[in-house]
Amino acid sequence: MIGRVSVNLGVRARRTDPRRLVGVRGSSSSADSSGDGSKDPPTPTAQATTGSRPPLPVRIALVSSATALATPTFPALGFLYLVGRAAVRDDAVRRSLEGRTGAVVSFAAWTLVPTLYGGPVASLILPCAIGNAAVAGSAYGALDLACGGPTTEAGRWALRTPYITGGGIGAATGYLGPNYAYGPILERLYGLDGMSASVERLMGYPLANEACVATGALAGVLMYPLLYLPTEGVPGVRWELSSGLALAATVGALGYVYMLQKDSGLPLPEGSYLSPADEDLVLSILRYNRLSQCIETYSPGRDRFLGPEQMRLDGAEIAESCRSYSQWGKKAIFNDRLLAFAYNYWDTTTVDRHPDNVVEIPTVDETSRRQGAVATSDALAAALLLGEGRGEEGMERILRTVDELTRDGRGRAGVPPTETFEDVASALDVLMSHRIHGRDLPADSTDGKLEEFVRRRCPDVMLSPSDETFARTSVETQLRGSGWKAPDEGPSMSRWEGASERERRRTVRRRAVVAATGGAVLLAIAGLLLVRD
Helix, strand or coil, rough: HHHHHHHHHHHHHHHHHHHHHCCCCCCCCCCCCCCCCCCCCCCHHHHHHHHCCCCCHHHHHHHHHHHHHHHHHHHHHHHHHHHHHHHHHHCCCCCCCCHHHHHHHHHHHHHHHHHHHHHHHHHHHHHHHHHHHHHHHHHHHHHHHHHCCCHHHHHHHHHHHHHHHHHHHHHHHHHHHHHHHHHHHHHHHHHCCCHHHHHHHCCHHHHHHHHHHHHHHHHHHHHHHHHHHHHHHHCCCCCHHHHHHHHHHHHHHEEEEEEEECCCCCCCCCCCCCCCCHHHCCCCEEEECCCEEEEEEECCCCCEEEEHHHHHHHHHHHHHHHHHHHHHHCCCCCCCCCHHHHHCCCCCHHHCCCHHCCCCCCCCHHHHHHHHHHHHHHHHHHHHHHHHCHHHHHHHHHHHHCCCCCCCCCCCCCCHHHHHHHHHHHHHHHHHHHHCCCCCCCCCCCCCHHHHHHHHHHCCCCCHHHHHCCCCCCCHHHHHHHHCCCHHHHHHHHHHHHHHHHHHHHHHHHHHHHHHHHHHHHHHHHHHHHHHC
C-alpha cells in the first residue's frame, strides 16, 4: 500500500514539475529517469505555450496601447479615490456619504467617464495618454528583462502576480508620468511653453502625488486580468490570431478615441479657429458660372468655382461667428487649432510669435463691396459679350442675376436701373473696342472721358487689370479671355452718342433744378429781410 502511494506521488511530481513544462535539463530521477543528464524533449504543452505567447515587443505594445486607451478613465478613478480618502479621514464627509456611495460611483461611471472619452476632452488628455503609455511599456519591458522572461521562475512569479505586474507598474506610471513626461509632451505636442514648470509645481503638493500613484496602482490591478490572455497567449492558438488581433483592435480604438471622432480636437471658443478648408468659404463670393449657367460659390484665392450657392451662405455663417468672437476683446483668429488653443488658454503672445497663422475676417461692408464690384463687372462683361443680341430681355436677365448676387438683408439691390446700365454698356463698347482692338474714338470723346462716364455711373466696376482685387475679374480681362469681338462701329457709336446725349440732358436738368432751388432760397431770404425792415 505504501509502495503504491509512493509511486503515485512520484507520478504527480513528474506531471507538475515546471522544468518539464518548459523543457529545461532535469537533475533528479523524477525529471530524468535515465540519469545521464541529457535534455528532455519539449512536451506538447511547452510547445503550445511557446507558439501562443507573443514576443516581448508585441507584449510591450499591448501594455502601452491599453494604458493609453484607459487613460481617460484615470481621472474618474482618482475622483473615487479622493472621495473615499475624504470619507475615511473625515467623519462629517463619511456621514454625508452614507447611502450615497452608489450615486457617487454611478456619476463617475456614467457621467464622468463618457465625458472624458468625448472628442475635445480626449484630445486634451492625449499628451497624458502618450506619457502613460511610454512609462507603462518601459516598466513592463524592464521587468520582463530583469526576470529573464516569462519562462523563468522569477518571471512566472512576477509577471503573473497582479500586485506586481498590475499594481506595481500602475503605481510607477502614476508617479513617473505626471512628474517627468506630461510637461515635456504638452510643450512639444501643443506648444504650451512653460508647461513643465507648471506641472512640476502642481506635483509638488503631496496630495497630487498620492492621488496619482494610488490611481495608477488601482488602474493597473483592474487592467491586469484584461491583459493577461493577450500578453500570455491563448494555449493552442498562435499569438498572431489572439494577441495580434487584440493589439490591432486596441490601436483602432486609440485612433477613434483620440483622432477620428466627429468632434475630436482641442476644445476652443466658438469662432476662435478657422480651418483652412473653411477659410475659402469665408472669403468666397457668388458669381455667375457661364458653363453651368447658375450662380455658384467662387473662391477668389483659388480662382475657381467651389460649388453651389449654399456653400457661400455656410461661409457667411462661419464668418459671422468669427466676427463675434473677434469683437469680444479684439481676439485673434487662427488657422491652426494648436495655436488657437495655446492663445486662448495659455499664452496670449502666441499671436506675436505666429503672425502668419492669424486670419483677418473681412467686415460685412467689405464683403458687400467686394461682391458688388465683381457682380457689376461680370454683368457688364456679359452685356458686351451678348453684343447685338442684347436687348431689353437680355439686360433684364443680367440685372436680375446681379440683383440676386448683391441683394443685402434689407432687400435693396446694389445695381443701377436698366436704362443706366445700358448707357454704361454702350460706353464700354466704344472704350473696349479702342483698348482691345485699337479702334479710333469719336471726335468729341477721349479714353479718359469714357472711363469717367462709366465710373460715375458704376463706381465699383473694375475696368482694367489694375483695378482687380481678385484675378481675372475686370471687364477688360474677361473680354480678352473670352475672345470678344467688337461690334460694328456704326451701331456702337450711335448707342454711345445716344447715351452721351441723355447724360448731357440729365446734367442740364440737374443744373436747372439746382439753379431754381438756389433762386427760390434767395428770394425767400430777400422776402424775409424786406418784411423785417
